[in-house]
Amino acid sequence: xxxxxxxxxxxxxxxxxxxxxxxxxxxxxxxxxxxxxxxxxxxxxxxxxxxxxxxxxxxxxxxxxxxxxxxxxxxxxxxxxxxxxxxxxxxxxxxxxxxxxxxxxxxxxxxxxxxxxxxxxxxxxxxxxxxxxxxxxxxxxxxxxxxxxxxxxxxxxxxxxxxxxxxxxxxxxxxxxxxxxxxxxxxxxxxxxxxxxxxxxxxxxxxxxxxxxxxxxxxxxxxxxxxxxxxxxxxxxxxxxxxxxxxxxxxxxxxxxxxxxxxxxxxxxxxxxxxxxxxxxxxxxxxxxxxxxx
Numbered sequence: 001x002x003x004x005x006x007x008x009x010x011x012x013x014x015x016x017x018x019x020x021x022x023x024x025x026x027x028x029x030x031x032x033x034x035x036x037x038x039x040x041x042x043x044x045x046x047x048x049x050x051x052x053x054x055x056x057x058x059x060x061x062x063x064x065x066x067x068x069x070x071x072x073x074x075x076x077x078x079x080x081x082x083x084x085x086x087x088x089x090x091x092x093x094x095x096x097x098x099x100x101x102x103x104x105x106x107x108x109x110x111x112x113x114x115x116x117x118x119x120x121x122x123x124x125x126x127x128x129x130x131x132x133x134x135x136x137x138x139x140x141x142x143x144x145x146x147x148x149x150x151x152x153x154x155x156x157x158x159x160x161x162x163x164x165x166x167x168x169x170x171x172x173x174x175x176x177x178x179x180x181x182x183x184x185x186x187x188x189x190x191x192x193x194x195x196x197x198x199x200x201x202x203x204x205x206x207x208x209x210x211x212x213x214x215x216x217x218x219x220x221x222x223x224x225x226x227x228x229x230x231x232x233x234x235x236x237x238x239x240x241x242x243x244x245x246x247x248x249x250x251x252x253x254x255x256x257x258x259x260x261x262x263x264x265x266x267x268x269x270x271x272x273x274x275x276x277x278x279x280x281x282x283x284x285x286x287x288x289x290x291x292x293x294x
Contacts, residue, residue: 001070005272019152022132023159024255025125030163032122041118042166044253045243049263056241057264059234061271067231071175071246079203084220088232095236096179162251174199175245
């Protein structure tokens with residue numbers, strides 16, 4: 001999400017944004033088909049859009065900007081060899097714990113309800129997917145199509161995986177799993193532990209196979225670690241106010257047109273835009289260094 005907003009802000013391009021939209025369409029299509037086939041569709045949080053959800057979206061946006069990646073992007077950063085992002089996971093745990101201790105995570109937020117009429121999403125989502133791919137279906141070529149295709153299918157793969165998890169074991173998020181393991185121990189949550197190891201291991205192995213690992217100093221700076229810790233802390237606090245947290249918000253609740261999810265997603269996106277504008281303005285206002293090499 002951070003990368004998509006930054007891409008639009010700096011280049012006015014929407015490649016990553018288009019990938020997120022396509023992922024949402026695939027999620028709604030798969031969940032709709034599953035509902036028609038009689039499979040158990042994951043329940044969603046029984047949350048009402050309100051001030052707490054809006055504030056949670058702002059905190060998620062601030063945390064994602066400060067960290068340099070949202071909760072899902074953090075896994076991608078770890079997969080590319082940026083080990084400092086492990087500090088973000090610690091910050092998320094602390095933030096969620098503070099939310100729980102302060103009573104921000106209420107029983108009302110954790111109640112689940114069935115999603116009505118998800119089968120009705122099949123036709124519009126399928127139609128929009130055809131529209132998005134009409135050039136490819138007609139055999140037309142696009143100069144930037146190959147690179148965009150990689151971005152799209154990589155993002156779509158994430159959405160399909162989270163949908164399969166939801167249809168097989170119910171709603172699951174790695175941020176909630178982190179807190180459960182911390183509170184009750186890994187033996188009490190063996191499935192969560194296995195999933196976390198699979199996600200982190202898959203990200204790291206995938207980064208090596210895809211040759212996206214970067215060269216980085218063995219030690220990260222104190223300021224860098226503080227940013228990751230603070231960003232994770234803010235995202236953890238925001239996840240306490242927004243049921244499902246960042247990962248479920250983007251990949252599941254928003255695609256299924258949950259009102260609270262779209263409120264949180266809107267405030268999160270606007271917050272990232274404001275932060276990027278502030279960052280650019282601060283950079284422009286700072287004095288340029290004098291080049292003494294010429």
